[in-house]
Amino acid sequence: MKIRLAAPITKDSIVDGPGIRAVIWTQGCPHKCVGCHNPHTHSVDGGFELEVEEVVEQLSKLKLHKGITFSGGEPMDQAAPCTEIAKRAKQKGLDIWLYTGYVFENILCDASAIRPEWRELLQYVDVMIDGPFIEKMKNLLLKFRGSENQRIIDIPKSLAQGKAILFE
Ligand code: SF4
Numbered sequence: 001m002k003i004r005l006a007a008p009i010t011k012d013s014i015v016d017g018p019g020i021r022a023v024i025w026t027q028g029c030p031h032k033c034v035g036c037h038n039p040h041t042h043s044v045d046g047g048f049e050l051e052v053e054e055v056v057e058q059l060s061k062l063k064l065h066k067g068i069t070f071s072g073g074e075p076m077d078q079a080a081p082c083t084e085i086a087k088r089a090k091q092k093g094l095d096i097w098l099y100t101g102y103v104f105e106n107i108l109c110d111a112s113a114i115r116p117e118w119r120e121l122l123q124y125v126d127v128m129i130d131g132p133f134i135e136k137m138k139n140l141l142l143k144f145r146g147s148e149n150q151r152i153i154d155i156p157k158s159l160a161q162g163k164a165i166l167f168e
Pocket of ligand 1: 029030031032033036037038039072073091098100101132133152
């Protein structure tokens with residue numbers, strides 16, 4: 001199985017979630033937010049493909065890392081390879097953060113109705129930052145997110161309660 005990436009994996013981020021993290025930059029995004037910092041990630045044909053096993057191999061060399069973060073681009077639109085990577089990262093003791101331009105309530109609804117691959121991926125995600133970037137709600141003081149509409153959501157708790165529970 002392959003994943004389409006926008007850039008090589010970042011190995012040592014400290015701004016995409018807590019601790020030292022590897023960031024997987026997925027290619028392709030349908031949201032086209034005005035003011036997006038990564039417009040080169042929008043095209044579904046851009047970037048390059050990499051075997052999931054190659055990503056897993058790179059992650060196996062991480063040391064002192066707290067987790068991995070899926071960003072983009074839109075990771076939810078490559079749910080199957082992201083699920084496999086997340087599953088293998090979890091086995092290594094890494095936690096999983098994921099940025100999406102979709103809104104959690106819509107993800108939850110579609111996951112149970114028409115996107116079973118989203119349901120699968122959610123099982124491995126610890127924290128999701130949801131919603132599009134909205135330029136008029138931009139706030140540079142926010143930690144781990146760009147605009148005030150975006151939420152940092154605890155996914156295991158949210159799945160258990162069937163509604164968005166914020167990560168503390
Ligand atoms: S969801 Fe993220 S990557 Fe996609 S357009 Fe919006 S800000 Fe850019």
